[in-house]
Amino acid sequence: MAVTSAARARPSTYARRKKATPSKLIRQALLYAILLALSVLFVLPFAWMLSTSLKDDPQVYRVPPIWLPRPMRWRNYIEAMTVVPFGRFFVNTLWYVLPSTFGVLFSSALPAYGFARLRWKGRDLLFFICLATMMIPFQVQMIPLFITFKKLGWIDTYLPLVVPSFFGSAYSIFLLRQFFMTIPRELSDAAYMDGCGELMIFWRIILPLSRPALAVVALFQFMGAWNDYLGPLIYLNSMKRFPVALGLQLLRATYHAAGQKLVWPYLMAASTVVIAPILIIFFFTQRTFIEGITITGIKA
Amino acid sequence: MTATQATWHRAKPARSGMLLRELRRIAKGLAFVSPWALGFLFFTIYPIGASFYYSLTRYDVLRPPKFIGLRNYVELFTRDEMFVIVIRNTLFMVIVGVPIALVVAFLLASLLNNPVRLRPVFRTIFFIPSIVPAVATAMVWLWIYNTQWGMINTFLASQGLPIIPFLSDPNLAKPSLIIINCWAQGGSIVIFLAALQDVPRTLYEAALVDGAGSWQRFWNITIPMCTPAILFVLITDLIGTFQSFTLPWLLTEGGPNNATELYGLYLYRNAFRFFKMGYASALAWILFLVIVIFTILVFRSSARWVYYGGAIE
Numbered sequence: 182m183a184v185t186s187a188a189r190a191r192p193s194t195y196a197r198r199k200k201a202t203p204s205k206l207i208r209q210a211l212l213y214a215i216l217l218a219l220s221v222l223f224v225l226p227f228a229w230m231l232s233t234s235l236k237d238d239p240q241v242y243r244v245p246p247i248w249l250p251r252p253m254r255w256r257n258y259i260e261a262m263t264v265v266p267f268g269r270f271f272v273n274t275l276w277y278v279l280p281s282t283f284g285v286l287f288s289s290a291l292p293a294y295g296f297a298r299l300r301w302k303g304r305d306l307l308f309f310i311c312l313a314t315m316m317i318p319f320q321v322q323m324i325p326l327f328i329t330f331k332k333l334g335w336i337d338t339y340l341p342l343v344v345p346s347f348f349g350s351a352y353s354i355f356l357l358r359q360f361f362m363t364i365p366r367e368l369s370d371a372a373y374m375d376g377c378g379e380l381m382i383f384w385r386i387i388l389p390l391s392r393p394a395l396a397v398v399a400l401f402q403f404m405g406a407w408n409d410y411l412g413p414l415i416y417l418n419s420m421k422r423f424p425v426a427l428g429l430q431l432l433r434a435t436y437h438a439a440g441q442k443l444v445w446p447y448l449m450a451a452s453t454v455v456i457a458p459i460l461i462i463f464f465f466t467q468r469t470f471i472e473g474i475t476i477t478g479i480k481a
Numbered sequence: 482m483t484a485t486q487a488t489w490h491r492a493k494p495a496r497s498g499m500l501l502r503e504l505r506r507i508a509k510g511l512a513f514v515s516p517w518a519l520g521f522l523f524f525t526i527y528p529i530g531a532s533f534y535y536s537l538t539r540y541d542v543l544r545p546p547k548f549i550g551l552r553n554y555v556e557l558f559t560r561d562e563m564f565v566i567v568i569r570n571t572l573f574m575v576i577v578g579v580p581i582a583l584v585v586a587f588l589l590a591s592l593l594n595n596p597v598r599l600r601p602v603f604r605t606i607f608f609i610p611s612i613v614p615a616v617a618t619a620m621v622w623l624w625i626y627n628t629q630w631g632m633i634n635t636f637l638a639s640q641g642l643p644i645i646p647f648l649s650d651p652n653l654a655k656p657s658l659i660i661i662n663c664w665a666q667g668g669s670i671v672i673f674l675a676a677l678q679d680v681p682r683t684l685y686e687a688a689l690v691d692g693a694g695s696w697q698r699f700w701n702i703t704i705p706m707c708t709p710a711i712l713f714v715l716i717t718d719l720i721g722t723f724q725s726f727t728l729p730w731l732l733t734e735g736g737p738n739n740a741t742e743l744y745g746l747y748l749y750r751n752a753f754r755f756f757k758m759g760y761a762s763a764l765a766w767i768l769f770l771v772i773v774i775f776t777i778l779v780f781r782s783s784a785r786w787v788y789y790g791g792a793i794e
Contacts, residue, residue, distance in 0.1 A: 212595055219589070220606045223664065227609075229632045230621045242630050245639035288516035295513025301506045311517060314525050316776055318724045320748050321765040322524060324758055325531035328542065348520020379509060408614040410727040415753060426616045430731065433620065445624055452617040459612055467605065474668055475675040 234258070234449035241445050254446065261447035262454065265435060269421065270428035277339035277424070278406040284346035285353050285402040286395060292349050293357035294383050298369060308358070315351045319411070327415055341416040342409075346402070353398040359476055360394035361387060397473030400466055404459060425455045529769075536762035546759065553763035563739070563747065570655065571723065571744040575775075578659040579718045586666035586714070590673035591703070604674065611667030619731035622661050623648070626732075648733050651740035658729060658741060669714045676710035677703065708787040716779055723772050744768055 228248070233241060235253040262268065296308045330341045364387060372382045388395070410426045417423060423431060432451050436444045463470060511518065536553055538546035557564050589607055593600055610618070625632045626647035634644040647657040680703060688698050704711075726745035729735065735742035735750075748768065752761035 212592070212597065216592060216597065216603055219592070220603060223606050223610060225632070226621050226625055226664070229625055233624060244635045246632060246635040288520070292514040292517035295510050299506070299510045299513060301510035302503065303507060304510055307514060307518070310521070314521065316720060316772060317525060317529070318720070318765070318768055318772060320724060320745060321532055321769045322528035324535060324752050324762050324765060325528040326524065327752075328531075328535075328758065329528075331542065345520065345524050347516070348524060349517030351517075354517055379513070383513075404612060408612075408616075410614075410616050410731075411749075426614060429616045429620060445627075445630070448620050449624065452620045455617045456613050459614065460609065463609070463612055467601075471604075471608070471671050474671045 230449045230452055233445050234453050236446050238446075257446045257450040258454065261432065261450040264447065265420075265428055265432045267425070267428055267451065267454065270423050270425045273422055274407060274424035274426075277342045278403060280339075280343045281346035281406050282399050282402045284343060285350050286399055288347050288349040289353035289357055289398060290388065290391075290395065291383070293354045293361055294379075294387060296354065297358040297361035298364075298382075298387065299379070311351050311354060315355075323411075323415065330416065336416060337418045337422060338416075339422070342406070342412055346406075350402070353402065356398055356401075356473065356476060357391065357394055360391055364390055393469060393472065394476075396466070396469045397476070400462070400470060401473060403462070407459060429455055532762040532765050535759050536766050538759040540758040540762075541756045542758055543756075549759070553760050554767075556760075557763055557767070563742070566739050567742055567744055567747045570740065570742055573655055574658070574725065574743060575719060575722050578655070578662060579715070579722050581659055582662045582666055583669065583711070583714060583718060585663040586669035587673050587707075587711070589666070590670045590677055591699070593670070593674055594677040604671070607670050608667035610665040613665070615727040616731060618661065618665065619728055623732055626657060649737050651738045654733055654737060654740040658732065661728060661732075669718070672710050672714055673707065676707045680706040705788045708783075709789060712779070712783050712787050716776060719775055719779065720772055723768060723775070 232248050232250060234257055235255065236247070236250040236257075237252070237254045240247050240250050292311075296304060296311070326341070326345075327336075330336055333340075335341050335344075368386055368390075369382050372386055377385070408426065410430075413424050413427050417427065420431065429448075429451055433444075433448055436447060535546060537548060537550060539549050539553075540546035593604055593607070597603065613621075628634055628644060628646050628649060631647075633647075637644050645653065647653055684702050684706070685698055688702055693701065724745050725743055726749060729741045729743050730746055730749070733741040735746045744764070748761050748764045751757045751764060
């Protein structure tokens with residue numbers, strides 16, 4: 182009832198909205214002012230980081246703070262990357278992040294297919310369990326896994342960070358399942374008629390149609406692994422195996438302890454370098470990214 | 482949907498071996514989910530069971546675990562003064578921090594939901610902090626919060642105002658962490674924005690006809706229609722906050738005066754600094770139970786406040 186009356190009322194409300202009354206204009210101006218102020222607030226930490234990363238020591242300790250350093254000390258970047266071997270840390274990070282991304286893609290797509298496109302007894306129960314595991318804190322698994330990996334001699338290797346990702350991630354399975362469910366059933370039916378098996382359908386029909394969802398999963402996993410700190414902290418001990426996350430903290434520890442000059446410019450330069458790849462990836466994949474988050478949030 | 486599924490299976494040659502077919506179907510399903518199922522056994526069920534066993538032992542990794550019954554739990558609840566502090570800190574972050582971050586995210590999303598030009602640009606700006614690696618976030622905020630030379634305090638000092646010891650005052654350390662969390666709410670903002678845009682226009686128009694003001698519309702239409710998204714964000718934030726580790730570990734290492742010694746930190750410290758694996762496992766199990774109970778409570782309560790707009794369609 183309410184809906185129909187609203188539909189009838191629509192033209193008049195629209196007409197009313199179009200008129201730019203002074204109070205409307207003020208509201209609009211206020212809205213932009215608030216958005217702009219908040220944007221500045223959100224960007225400020227990054228600006229502060231970039232600004233500091235280019236300062237020399239005297240400029241760092243200046244009241245009021247300087248925002249545009251002069252002269253700009255670009256050498257901070259080179260020096261920060263060499264006082265601890267950041268090049269190596271980057272290679273290390275990719276060395277386990279890429280396999281783990283591949284692992285999650287492979288090992289989540291198959292179960293997602295089983296949960297979304299096949300009908301079998303126990304499926305819904307298992308899927309419920311799968312979702313429930315998202316609730317389990319990593320800390321509960323952390324200690325026994327550490328002990329097991331230690332017994333296997335995997336500590337200080339990348340295996341503990343890579344191998345588990347080959348056994349599905351509940352979050353990715355959920356995301357892919359939601360997507361697989363939206364693919365019309367008729368496509369599978371036609372393939373069955375042609376005598377295709379499930380694996381063939383999975384590989385030839387479902388996967389190619391799910392590229393956007395697969396991209397989301399790969400993206401999330403890549404970023405999650407790149408940003409992870411606790412995992413590498415537990416499993417890796419020797420500096421030559423550190424990823425960037427540990428490298429940054431190492432830089433801080435080394436320099437803080439020694440009371441060296443240029444601590445903050447170096448740290449900010451290194452932080453910028455660690456953030457940069459993530460930001461670059463984000464800018465190229467923004468749409469995919471935001472769609473992915475929306476899928477998980479709304480359909481949950 | 483059920484109808485199409487039914488026909489789809491009938492398409493196969495119908496033989497008498499119903500049970501056999503059923504079994505084959507189950508086998509096929511299990512084969513597909515096997516990567517996850519194996520992982521569930523190795524990396525979920527086994528660790529949970531093992532950590533329960535370890536929680537009943539004294540275990541320093543070097544020597545084999547020694548069974549001591551419930552003594553770890555008894556010590557935690559009766560003698561460990563730190564445990565009380567840790568619980569209090571963590572509950573503060575969950576009960577105060579989570580709602581604040583949620584409200585901030587919802588308000589930002591509501592702002593973005595207005596018809597503004599450049600919405601994608603604003604959305605990107607609000608979103609980016611949430612994808613920054615936690616270690617980098619920690620470094621940047623350490624420097625912003627720096628008592629002597631940080632961005633805020635040099636400004637305050639230049640205005641002749643008293644400085645704020647963000648991370649060195651026990652009363653300010655937790656609020657300072659909450660501020661960072663509010664800054665990094667991008668994921669929630671995107672979810673809320675999507676939910677806000679799904680609210681049917683017709684509802685607002687009907688309310689407008691009925692003479693509802695903008696506040697009434699927000700309170701009686703926008704919020705109820707977004708409760709499913711709010712529930713989702715609330716639960717994921719809750720679970721995340723109970724486990725939070727990286728930021729407090731890097732910013733304050735639990736200090737000053739244990740003000741930010743959160744559950745995740747204390748657990749890590751016991752396990753990997755003191756090598757009290759048994760004790761840490763007991764901590765882990767309590768955390769697990771607390772998270773399950775909180776999640777169930779929130780879900781139970783959701784029947785009363787979450788509105789699934791099925792009736793609208």
